[in-house]
Amino acid sequence: xxxxxxxxxxxxxxxxxxxxxxxxxxxxxxxxxxxxxxxxxxxxxxxxxxxxxxxxxxxxxxxxxx
Numbered sequence: 001x002x003x004x005x006x007x008x009x010x011x012x013x014x015x016x017x018x019x020x021x022x023x024x025x026x027x028x029x030x031x032x033x034x035x036x037x038x039x040x041x042x043x044x045x046x047x048x049x050x051x052x053x054x055x056x057x058x059x060x061x062x063x064x065x066x
Contacts, residue, residue, distance in 0.1 A: 004049065005048040019043075022034050022037050022038025022041060
C-alpha cells in the first residue's frame with residue numbers, strides 16, 4: 001500500500017513535537033487516551049501521510065523532500 005505523502009516539513013515537525021508531548025502527558029497523568037492520540041500524531045508525522053487530509057484534498061507537502 002503506497003500512500004501519498006501529504007504532510008510537509010513544518011507540519012511534520014509540529015506533529016512530532018506535539019505527539020511526543022501528548023504521549024508524555026498521557027504517561028505522566030495515566031490517561032491512556034492522550035497516549036493513543038499522541039501515538040497517532042507521531043505516526044502521521046513519521047510517515048508523512050495524514051489519512052484525515054485525503055478526503056479534503058489537503059497537501060502541506062509543497063515539494064518538500066519527505
